[in-house]
Amino acid sequence: MPHVLLIEDDASVRDGMELVLRRHGYAIDTAATGEEALALLDGPAGRKVELAVLDLMLPGMDGFEVCRRIRARTTALPIIMLTARGDDQDIVTGLEAGADDYVVKPVTAPVLEARIRAALRRAEPSAPVRGTEAGLAGLVIDRAGLTVTKHGVPVPLPPTELRLLLELSASPGRVFSREQLLESVWDHTFLGDSRLVDAAVGRLRAKLEDVPAKPRYVQTVRGFGYRFGPL
Amino acid sequence: MKRRSRRLVGGLRLRLVVAFILVALVSAVTSTALAYRDARTAVLQRTQNTAVHDLREQVEEVAADFDIPPDQRSLSRFAAKVSDGIGARLVVARYQDRVAVSDSRAETEERITPELRTAVHIGDEARFQRVMWRGEPYLVVGMPVKYADGDRRASGLEVFSIGDLRAERDDTAALLDSVRAGTVPVVLLAAVLALLAAGTVLRPVRKLGRATRELAAGDLGSRVAVTGHDELADLARTFNETADALQASDAELREQEARARRFVADVSHELRTPLAAMTMVATVLEEDADQLPPDAARAARTVGAETARLARLVEDLMEISRFDAKAVRLNAAETDLADTVRASLALRGWTDRVRTHLDEGVRAVVDRRRVDVIVANLVGNALRHGAPPVTVTLRTERRDRAADGTDGAGGEWVTLEVADHGPGIPAQARERVFDRFYKADESRTRGAADDSGQGSGLGTAIALENARLHGGTIDVSDVSDVSDVSDASGTGGGSRRGAVFTLRIPLRRTEEEAE
Numbered sequence: 001m002p003h004v005l006l007i008e009d010d011a012s013v014r015d016g017m018e019l020v021l022r023r024h025g026y027a028i029d030t031a032a033t034g035e036e037a038l039a040l041l042d043g044p045a046g047r048k049v050e051l052a053v054l055d056l057m058l059p060g061m062d063g064f065e066v067c068r069r070i071r072a073r074t075t076a077l078p079i080i081m082l083t084a085r086g087d088d089q090d091i092v093t094g095l096e097a098g099a100d101d102y103v104v105k106p107v108t109a110p111v112l113e114a115r116i117r118a119a120l121r122r123a124e125p126s127a128p129v130r131g132t133e134a135g136l137a138g139l140v141i142d143r144a145g146l147t148v149t150k151h152g153v154p155v156p157l158p159p160t161e162l163r164l165l166l167e168l169s170a171s172p173g174r175v176f177s178r179e180q181l182l183e184s185v186w187d188h189t190f191l192g193d194s195r196l197v198d199a200a201v202g203r204l205r206a207k208l209e210d211v212p213a214k215p216r217y218v219q220t221v222r223g224f225g226y227r228f229g230p231l
Numbered sequence: 232m233k234r235r236s237r238r239l240v241g242g243l244r245l246r247l248v249v250a251f252i253l254v255a256l257v258s259a260v261t262s263t264a265l266a267y268r269d270a271r272t273a274v275l276q277r278t279q280n281t282a283v284h285d286l287r288e289q290v291e292e293v294a295a296d297f298d299i300p301p302d303q304r305s306l307s308r309f310a311a312k313v314s315d316g317i318g319a320r321l322v323v324a325r326y327q328d329r330v331a332v333s334d335s336r337a338e339t340e341e342r343i344t345p346e347l348r349t350a351v352h353i354g355d356e357a358r359f360q361r362v363m364w365r366g367e368p369y370l371v372v373g374m375p376v377k378y379a380d381g382d383r384r385a386s387g388l389e390v391f392s393i394g395d396l397r398a399e400r401d402d403t404a405a406l407l408d409s410v411r412a413g414t415v416p417v418v419l420l421a422a423v424l425a426l427l428a429a430g431t432v433l434r435p436v437r438k439l440g441r442a443t444r445e446l447a448a449g450d451l452g453s454r455v456a457v458t459g460h461d462e463l464a465d466l467a468r469t470f471n472e473t474a475d476a477l478q479a480s481d482a483e484l485r486e487q488e489a490r491a492r493r494f495v496a497d498v499s500h501e502l503r504t505p506l507a508a509m510t511m512v513a514t515v516l517e518e519d520a521d522q523l524p525p526d527a528a529r530a531a532r533t534v535g536a537e538t539a540r541l542a543r544l545v546e547d548l549m550e551i552s553r554f555d556a557k558a559v560r561l562n563a564a565e566t567d568l569a570d571t572v573r574a575s576l577a578l579r580g581w582t583d584r585v586r587t588h589l590d591e592g593v594r595a596v597v598d599r600r601r602v603d604v605i606v607a608n609l610v611g612n613a614l615r616h617g618a619p620p621v622t623v624t625l626r627t628e629r630r631d632r633a634a635d636g637t638d639g640a641g642g643e644w645v646t647l648e649v650a651d652h653g654p655g656i657p658a659q660a661r662e663r664v665f666d667r668f669y670k671a672d673e674s675r676t677r678g679a680a681d682d683s684g685q686g687s688g689l690g691t692a693i694a695l696e697n698a699r700l701h702g703g704t705i706d707v708s709d710v711s712d713v714s715d716v717s718d719a720s721g722t723g724g725g726s727r728r729g730a731v732f733t734l735r736i737p738l739r740r741t742e743e744e745a746e
C-alpha cells in the first residue's frame with residue numbers, strides 16, 4: 001500500500017484527494033501547511049511516506065520552500081506539485097526547486113493517480129534497467145545498484161534524475177528528444193511538458209557537471225534534445 | 232500628395248496674397264486717379280488763368296493807343312505787340328473780316344474753333360478752350376476788346392492767343408509715370424506683407440493640424456501650445472480641452488476594461504479551488520453510479536459531466552484572461568507537426584473519425600501544447616458542428632510578401648486546414664466565429680449530448696489567440712470558396728459544402744531554445 005503525503009491547505013480539495021486516493025489503495029497522510037508537512041516527515045510517520053503531493057499555494061511557508069526543504073532532507077522522495085495552469089513561472093520555479101512532476105488544478109482523479117503511479121515506478125529499486133555499469137570520465141553509474149559516483153564520491157540523485165541519467169547513459173552518444181524522454185522517464189504520453197525534461201537536466205547537471213553552464217556529461221543537441229557524452 | 236497640390240492652388244496663403252495685392256492695387260489706383268485728376272485740374276487751371284490774365288493785361292495795354300477801326304497794318308502790329316507781351320505766343324486779332332496773325336506763317340484757323348469764336352463774339356468776357364491739333368494740346372484764349380471809357384462797349388476787335396500745353400501734359404504724364412513706377416513696389420510689398428500675415432495665421436493652424444492628426448492617429452497626449460488671445464488661441468485652447476476630455480474618457484474606459492478583465496481572472500481563479508475538490512470527487516460519483524438507484528445514478532453522471540464542463544470553462548476563461556493580460560509565453564521548440572497533429576487526434580480518440588492528409592517531415596518551431604489546443608478546438612468544432620467526413624490537411628506553402636492581401640511577411644508558411652462537410656457557416660457569421668461565446672447558426676449546433684461534450688464557447692477565440700502568438704492567423708471560409716481544398720480522394724463529389732478553418736503560421740525552423 002503506497003504511502004502518500006498530501007500537502008494542501010484547502011480542506012475540500014484535500015478531503016477529495018484523500019477520498020479518491022484511498023479508494024485506489026493508497027495510504028494517506030495529510031498536512032494543511034508546509035510546516036506541518038515537514039514536521040510529519042521528520043516524525044516517525046515520515047519514514048513511511050513514499051511520495052508527496054504538494055500544493056504550491058500554501059499559507060505561511062510556500063510550496064517552493066517546502067519543496068527545497070524536503071529535497072534537503074531526502075533525495076529519494078518523489079514530489080508532485082499541484083499548480084495552476086499557465087502560471088508558467090510557478091511551474092519552472094517549482095521544477096527548479098526539485099519537484100519531479102506537476103499536475104494542474106483542477107485535476108481529475110485518473111490523471112492524478114496516473115502521475116502518482118508513474119512517479120512511484122521511477123522510484124522503485126526494481127525498475128528495469130538495461131546494462132550493468134556505464135562510465136564516462138570519472139563518472140561511474142552502477143546500473144544494478146542504482147548509485148552514481150564521481151571520482152569515487154557518491155552523488156545522491158532523486159529518482160527522476162537518476163532514471164533520466166540511466167536512460168541517457170544506456171546509449172551513450174545517442175540523441176533523445178524531449179518527447180522520448182518524457183515517455184520513457186515520466187511515463188507521460190503525448191503532450192508532456194518539455195520543461196520537465198529541461199528542469200530535470202538542469203538539476204542533474206548542477207549535481208554532476210564541473211561547470212554546469214558547459215556540460216560534458218549531459219549535452220544539449222540544439223533543436224533535437226539531449227545525449228550522454230561523448231566527450 | 233494630392234492634398235498638398237490642392238492646398239497650393241486653393242490654399243489660405245494664396246488667397247491672402249491675392250487679396251492683399253488686389254487691395255493694394257485698388258487703393259493705389261484709386262488714390263492715384265484722384266490725385267492725378269486734382270493735380271491735372273490744378274495745373275490746367277493755373278495755366279488757363281495765367282493765359283487769360285496775361286492776354287487781358289496785354290490787350291488792355293496795347294489797345295489803349297489803338298484806333299478803331301484798324302487797317303490791316305495796325306491790326307498786324309497790334310497782334311505782334313500782344314504776342315510780344317505774352318511771351319511770343321501766337322496771337323490772332325480780328326476785326327470784322329480783317330484778320331491779323333502775329334506769325335504770318337502759322338495756321339490758326341483750325342485751332343480757333345467756330346464755337347469759341349461765336350462765344351467770344353456774342354459774349355463780353357474772355358473765353359478759353361483746349362483743343363487738340365495735330366496730336367498736340369493747345370490752349371486757345373479769346374476775348375473781345377472793349378472801349379476803356381464809358382460803358383465799355385464792344386469795340387468789335389477780338390483777340391485770340393494760342394499757347395501750347397505740351398509742358399503741362401508732360402508734367403502730368405510724368406506724374407502718371409512715377410505713380411505707375413511706385414505701384415510695382417507697393418504691390419510687391421503687399422505680397423510680402425500678405426505672406427507674413429499668412430505665416431502668422433498659418434503657423435498655428437499648421438500646428439493645430441499636426442496635433443489633430445496625431446490625436447487621430449491615437450496619440451491622445453497630443454497638445455498644442457497656446458500663445459496669445461486671438462481666435463486661433465481660442466481654437467487651440469478648445470482643442471486641448473477636447474483632447475483632455477478624450478484622454479480622460481479613454482483612460483476611464485481602459486480602466487473599466489482592465490477592471491472587468493481582472494474581475495474575470497479573479498473569478499476564474501476563485502472558482503478553481505472548489506472546482507478542484509468537485510472534479511476530484513466527481514470521479515467517485517461516476518465510478519459508483521452503477522450501484523446507485525437510477526435517479527441518483529443519473530444525477531451523479533450529470534454532476535460528473537457538468538463538473539468537467541465547468542472545469543473546461545474555467546480553464547478557458549483563465550486562458551483567455553492570460554491572453555488579455557498579455558501574460559502568455561510561447562514555449563516553443565522544434566516539433567514535427569504531422570506527429571503533433573496525429574497525437575492530438577489520438578489523445579482524444581478522434582483518429583478514426585478524421586481523415587488526414589499530412590505532409591510528413593514538416594518541422595517547425597512551435598509551442599506543442601498551443602498547437603494541440605488549436606487542433607483540438609478546430610477539429611472538435613468540426614466534429615461537433617459540421618458533418619463528417621472531417622478532413623485535416625497539413626502542408627507548407629511559400630507566400631510572397633502579402634501576395635494574397637493578408638498581412639504577414641513572405642516566406643514559408645505552415646497551413647493546417649480543417650474542413651467538414653456540414654452546412655457551412657453563413658458569410659455574415661464568419662467574422663464573428665472567433666468572438667467569445669459566439670454561437671453560430673443553430674444548424675451548426677447539434678445536441679448537447681454529443682459525445683465530445685460542449686465547448687466552452689471560448690475555443691475558437693483561444694485558438695485564434697494561440698495562432699497569433701505564433702505570428703499566424705486562422706481564416707474561416709466555405710469549401711466552395713477554396714478552389715484546391717482537399718484533393719482527389721475527397722469523396723463528397725460536386726455537392727460538397729461545409730466550413731473550412733485554415734491555420735497559417737510562419738514556418739520557422741530553428742531558434743534559440745529554452746535550456
